[in-house]
Amino acid sequence: MVRVDTDGNERAGKGPFRVTLGVSAGISIYKACDLVRRLKERGCEVRVVMTGHAAQMVAPVTFQALSGNAVITDLFTGAGEPSIAHIELAKWEDLLLVAPATANVLGKFARGIADDFLSTHYLATTAPVLLAPAMNGNMWRHPAVRENLKILEERGHVFLQPGRGSLACGDVDEGRLPEPVAIAEEALLLLSKAGDLSGMEVLVTAGPTREALDPVRFLSNRSSGKMGYAVAREALRRGAQVTLISGPTSLEPPRGSRLVPVTTAAEMEAAVAQHFPACQVLVMAAAVADYRAAQILPDKRKKAKGGWTLALEPTADILSNIRGLKKKGQFVCGFAAETEEVKANARKKLEDKGLDLIAANDVSAEGVGFDSDRNALILLWPGGAEERVPETTKAACSRALWDAISEALHGA
Numbered sequence: 001m002v003r004v005d006t007d008g009n010e011r012a013g014k015g016p017f018r019v020t021l022g023v024s025a026g027i028s029i030y031k032a033c034d035l036v037r038r039l040k041e042r043g044c045e046v047r048v049v050m051t052g053h054a055a056q057m058v059a060p061v062t063f064q065a066l067s068g069n070a071v072i073t074d075l076f077t078g079a080g081e082p083s084i085a086h087i088e089l090a091k092w093e094d095l096l097l098v099a100p101a102t103a104n105v106l107g108k109f110a111r112g113i114a115d116d117f118l119s120t121h122y123l124a125t126t127a128p129v130l131l132a133p134a135m136n137g138n139m140w141r142h143p144a145v146r147e148n149l150k151i152l153e154e155r156g157h158v159f160l161q162p163g164r165g166s167l168a169c170g171d172v173d174e175g176r177l178p179e180p181v182a183i184a185e186e187a188l189l190l191l192s193k194a195g196d197l198s199g200m201e202v203l204v205t206a207g208p209t210r211e212a213l214d215p216v217r218f219l220s221n222r223s224s225g226k227m228g229y230a231v232a233r234e235a236l237r238r239g240a241q242v243t244l245i246s247g248p249t250s251l252e253p254p255r256g257s258r259l260v261p262v263t264t265a266a267e268m269e270a271a272v273a274q275h276f277p278a279c280q281v282l283v284m285a286a287a288v289a290d291y292r293a294a295q296i297l298p299d300k301r302k303k304a305k306g307g308w309t310l311a312l313e314p315t316a317d318i319l320s321n322i323r324g325l326k327k328k329g330q331f332v333c334g335f336a337a338e339t340e341e342v343k344a345n346a347r348k349k350l351e352d353k354g355l356d357l358i359a360a361n362d363v364s365a366e367g368v369g370f371d372s373d374r375n376a377l378i379l380l381w382p383g384g385a386e387e388r389v390p391e392t393t394k395a396a397c398s399r400a401l402w403d404a405i406s407e408a409l410h411g412a
C-alpha cells in the first residue's frame with residue numbers, strides 16, 4: 001500500500017513515525033493515556049482509535065488532548081459525507097499498536113470480524129501490527145485466547161508478553177499490561193526495523209523433503225516447516241521480497257511470499273540453484289534428506305514374510321554446492337538440527353560449507369525444535385563469535401536471527 005500525507009500526496013521522506021494507537025476496554029486503559037505521551041516524547045505522531053467499550057471507560061477527550069488529534073470511536077460518522085477513514089488511516093500509519101488489546105479484540109482480529117472501526121481498520125492496514133494484550137490470568141490462558149494468539153503470531157504480528165503481578169481483579173497472576181515506556185520502546189524498535197530489509201531479495205528454504213521408496217511410501221523427517229516459515233514471514237515484515245522454497249507442509253504460505261513447492265531433495269537442490277543467483281540472502285532452514293533410496297520401486301512393494309532391506313545413497317549437499325555459486329555480497333545462513341554435540345557439530349558445518357552464519361538447534365530438547373512452536377538457537381559466526389537465543393517462540397527466534405543478519409549486512 002502506498003503511504004500518503006494528510007493532503008493525499010505520496011509520502012516523500014520517512015519523517016516522524018506515525019502510530020495509530022488502538023485502545024480497547026481493558027482495565028489497564030489508564031496506562032494507554034501515558035503511552036500516548038511516551039510515544040510523542042519519542043517523536044511519534046499519534047492518532048488514537050477507541051472501541052465503543054473503551055470510550056465508556058475513559059472519555060475520548062482525554063486521548064484527544066494527549067495526542068493533539070481527534071479520536072476515532074465510530075465507523076459511521078453520522079451526518080455529512082460518507083467517511084472511509086479506516087482506509088485513510090491505513091495509508092497514513094507506519095504502525096498499528098493496540099494497547100491494551102482485550103481478549104475480544106484478539107478474537108476479532110484473528111477471525112477477521114470487522115464490526116467496529118478498530119477491527120475494520122485492522123483488516124485494511126498493511127502496516128506492522130504490535131499487540132499488547134492484558135487481561136485476567138484465566139482469560140489469558142483460555143484455549144480460545146491461546147488459539148487466537150497463535151493465528152495472529154503466524155500472521156506475523158508482534159506481541160508484548162503481559163507481565164506477572166497483581167491484577168485489577170485482585171489475583172496475582174499473568175496478564176498485566178507492560179509499562180508504557182516498555183511498550184513505546186518496543187514500538188520504536190519495530191518501526192526502526194520495519195524496513196531494514198527493504199528491497200532485498202531473500203530466499204528461504206523450509207520444511208522436510210520426501211524421498212520415494214515406491215509409489216506409496218517415502219522417507220522423510222519430522223520437520224514441520226514452522227521455523228522456515230517464521231523466518232520468511234519476518235523477512236517480509238521487514239520489507240524483503242521473499243521466495244520460499246518449501247517441502248511438503250500443512251502451513252499457509254506467508255502472505256506476500258513467492259512459494260516454490262518441492263518434494264524431493266533433488267527438487268530442492270534444483271530450485272535453490274535456480275533462485276540463488278538473484279538473492280542477497282539465503283536462509284536454509286529446510287530439513288533436507290541426507291539419503292534417498294538407491295532404487296525407487298515402480299510398483300507398491302507387497303507385504304511379505306521377512307524384512308525389507310533398503311539400499312540408500314546420499315542426496316546432493318545443497319549448501320556445499322552453493323559455495324561454488326556464491327558471489328561477493330551474498331550472505332548464506334544455514335541451520336543445523338543436532339541431537340548431540342550441538343555446538344561442535346554446527347561449527348564444523350559452518351566451516352566445512354563456508355557459511356556466513358549458522359543457527360544451531362538441539363532437536364532432541366523437550367518442547368522445542370521439530371513441530372514445536374518454540375525453539376532455542378545458538379547463532380555461530382566464522383571466527384568463533386556466538387550468540388544465544390534462549391527458548392522462545394519461533395517468531396521471536398526469527399526476529400533475533402534477522403537482527404543478527406541485518407547487523408552483518410549493514411555493517412553495524
Ligand SMILES: Cc1cc2nc3c(=O)[nH]c(=O)nc-3n(C[C@H](O)[C@H](O)[C@H](O)COP(=O)(O)O)c2cc1C
Pocket residue numbers: 023024025026027028051052053054101102103104105134135136139
Ligand atoms: C471493569 C472492566 C475491566 C475489564 N478489563 C478487561 C481486561 O483487562 N482485558 C480484557 O480482555 N477484557 C476486560 N474486560 C472485558 C471487556 O471490556 C469486554 O470483553 C469488552 O467486550 C471488550 O470490548 P472491546 O474489545 O471492544 O474494547 C473488562 C470489563 C470491565 C467491565
